[in-house]
Amino acid sequence: MINSWRKNWNTGMMGVFTLSAILSLIPLFAVLGYVIYNGLGSLNWDFFVHLPKGLGMPGGGMANAIVGTLILVALASLVGVPIGFLAAIYLVEYDRSSWFSTLTRFTTDVLTGVPSIIIGIVVYTAIVVPMKHFSAWAAGIALGIIMIPVVVRATEEMLKLVPHTVREAGLALGIPRWRIIISIVVPTSAKGIITGIMLAVARVSGETAPLLFTALGNRYWAKSLNEPIASLPVQIYSYAVSPYEDWHRQAWAGALVLVFIVVILNLGTRYIFKERQK
Amino acid sequence: MASRTKIGNISLGDLVLRYTSFLMAGSLIGIMAWIGVTMFRSAGESITKFGPGFITNRVWDPVREEFGALTFIYGTLVTSLIALVIAGLIGVGVAIFLNEIAAPKIKVTVSFLVELLAAIPSVVYGLWGIFILAPLLRNHIEPWLGKWFGFLPIFQGTPSGLDMLAGGLILAIMILPTVAAISREVIATVPIAQREAALALGATKWEMIRIAVLPYAKSGILGGIMLGLGRALGETMAVTMVIGNRPDILPSLFSPAYSMASVIANEFTEATYDLYLSALVEIGLILFAITFLLNALARLLVWSVARGPKGGHLH
Numbered sequence: 001m002i003n004s005w006r007k008n009w010n011t012g013m014m015g016v017f018t019l020s021a022i023l024s025l026i027p028l029f030a031v032l033g034y035v036i037y038n039g040l041g042s043l044n045w046d047f048f049v050h051l052p053k054g055l056g057m058p059g060g061g062m063a064n065a066i067v068g069t070l071i072l073v074a075l076a077s078l079v080g081v082p083i084g085f086l087a088a089i090y091l092v093e094y095d096r097s098s099w100f101s102t103l104t105r106f107t108t109d110v111l112t113g114v115p116s117i118i119i120g121i122v123v124y125t126a127i128v129v130p131m132k133h134f135s136a137w138a139a140g141i142a143l144g145i146i147m148i149p150v151v152v153r154a155t156e157e158m159l160k161l162v163p164h165t166v167r168e169a170g171l172a173l174g175i176p177r178w179r180i181i182i183s184i185v186v187p188t189s190a191k192g193i194i195t196g197i198m199l200a201v202a203r204v205s206g207e208t209a210p211l212l213f214t215a216l217g218n219r220y221w222a223k224s225l226n227e228p229i230a231s232l233p234v235q236i237y238s239y240a241v242s243p244y245e246d247w248h249r250q251a252w253a254g255a256l257v258l259v260f261i262v263v264i265l266n267l268g269t270r271y272i273f274k275e276r277q278k
Numbered sequence: 279m280a281s282r283t284k285i286g287n288i289s290l291g292d293l294v295l296r297y298t299s300f301l302m303a304g305s306l307i308g309i310m311a312w313i314g315v316t317m318f319r320s321a322g323e324s325i326t327k328f329g330p331g332f333i334t335n336r337v338w339d340p341v342r343e344e345f346g347a348l349t350f351i352y353g354t355l356v357t358s359l360i361a362l363v364i365a366g367l368i369g370v371g372v373a374i375f376l377n378e379i380a381a382p383k384i385k386v387t388v389s390f391l392v393e394l395l396a397a398i399p400s401v402v403y404g405l406w407g408i409f410i411l412a413p414l415l416r417n418h419i420e421p422w423l424g425k426w427f428g429f430l431p432i433f434q435g436t437p438s439g440l441d442m443l444a445g446g447l448i449l450a451i452m453i454l455p456t457v458a459a460i461s462r463e464v465i466a467t468v469p470i471a472q473r474e475a476a477l478a479l480g481a482t483k484w485e486m487i488r489i490a491v492l493p494y495a496k497s498g499i500l501g502g503i504m505l506g507l508g509r510a511l512g513e514t515m516a517v518t519m520v521i522g523n524r525p526d527i528l529p530s531l532f533s534p535a536y537s538m539a540s541v542i543a544n545e546f547t548e549a550t551y552d553l554y555l556s557a558l559v560e561i562g563l564i565l566f567a568i569t570f571l572l573n574a575l576a577r578l579l580v581w582s583v584a585r586g587p588k589g590g591h592l593h
Contacts, residue, residue: 006482006485007482009482009484010482010483010484010485013484013487014379014483014484016371017371017372017374017375017378017379018375018379019371020367020368020369020370020371020372020375021371021372021375021376021380021388023368024368024369024372024388024392024395024454024458025388025391025392027395027451027454028391028392028394028395028398030406030410031398031402031403031406031451032398034406034409034410035402035405035406038409082302083302083305083306084302086298086299086301086302086303087299087302087303087305087306089295089299090296090299090300090302090303091303093299094296094299094300095300095303100303100304101303103307104303104304104306104307106574106577107306107307107310108306109573109577110310110570110573110574110577111306111309111310112573113505113508113509113512113569113570113572113573113576114313114512114566114569114570114573115511115512115513115514115539115565115566115569116512116514117512117514117539117542117543117562117565118313118317118512118562118565118566118569119313120546121316121317121320121542121546121558121559121562122312122313122316122317124546125316125319125320125559126312126316145309148306148309149306152306176289176291176292177289177292177295177296178289178291178292178294178295178296179291181295182295202397203397205399206397206398206399206400206401206402207399207400208399208400208401208514208515209400209514209515209539209543212543212546212547213546213547216547233399233401233515236401236402236405237401237404237515237519240401240404240405240408240409240519241408241519248409251405252405255401255402255405258399258401258402259398259399259402262397262398262399263394263397266393266394266397270390
């Protein structure tokens, strides 16, 4: 028999766990709610098509920062996706259990946890200082490095889901190993891999800290990838800590655009993933 | 046909794919080593000049060329600890709720929403922190804490809103998804039979969780909390925006402080001479070393759980 003391204690603890679930959702709604509310109130056409105005002047937009973020994410993907994807192929298809692959896996996990600002410092000392100027390239490389471990992990998981029998069937037909990987294994898990890549893209598109020392920021259009370049996160940051009312307004608008990009990437991913499971 | 080109018994395509992918996998280890070496070299000047005293010196004065990291270490530790306590408790609570209480539909929805929390960029949390959280703390929460718990030194002084409490709370929100997701995973690995055994012995649901689930998942949960801590220590933008950025060591959570990542973010591009820059990199190096160790340890813990630990035991 359960006595009433134990029963009440049980009910109480269940209440505590439910409460913590509710508590954990409050910040999400609070943050998203304010971003949508303040952002929608501040978004206008100018925001998307105009350059920032002079110091503290109202009006203007973040056109260069929006394009800048897209360019940086593209550069980052150029660095992060091939390296991450191929590394995962090696870890799953060629070498699953040697000390080398265990060490690589472990390094990947640890690399995921390295603070992004550290990557910023390293790229600054190794690329920005020798080149003598901040550049989109440097920022792309920094973001790319942050992307690599995320892409490796996601691709690895997906490749592992492909049954061994598929590979064996290919080998039995006399198809060379690389052909099996490229034409059978990768296409089979393509949707999952793309999902992982999109999540990695979502993650780096909001990164700010490493950009401070690499892309720096730019109030005009960058004429080449060798110049400092504007990006949404850095622009949001510098506007948020500025003393100007109108810049705060634009920071909220920028945050809404950034959150929109990130959430769409996440939800889109979710959708693809669901399709895959059917 | 190209695919039939063979060297010895191995096709050319295989050689190419095998070795390029091997190089890419190796490059991960290379990048890690590169980060370590670069950090160490750029911090060299500061390390030789200040020695181990760098960590215990609380003076940070670029004008007099004297640098110490203690104030920043303090700010980082205090905010991370606040985050750890809050996110640890709530995160494990959520994980238990999702595994043991929630109906499947609620489980999917809540897990997704908590994951979404991790997707929101740090700078957006910072923006929200400055304009929403800070005024709320300054005008309502901190005066209330001061009134009822003011006898504790940590809740004394003038509420400012841009302080260690704000930094800790923002961090708590940001690491909650990490703690919750990993705890949820390890709790899910506890065998059903173990739960059923506890229930069959007449345990209530809570007693089952306490004697059959938590001891089994203990080290995995600890690993999750450590990963969250690692994230909190290195988190830059949101903290920089709300912590107040004043190098001070004060007991009250209502006082502004400075964190390791924040000082790097704020002063790195303004460091006018080599020693200054080197001192900033040394702070980064300390941060790197701590997060590296934490992550390595946490991964080992989570791995050991995934491999299947020993069963729980009654106390």
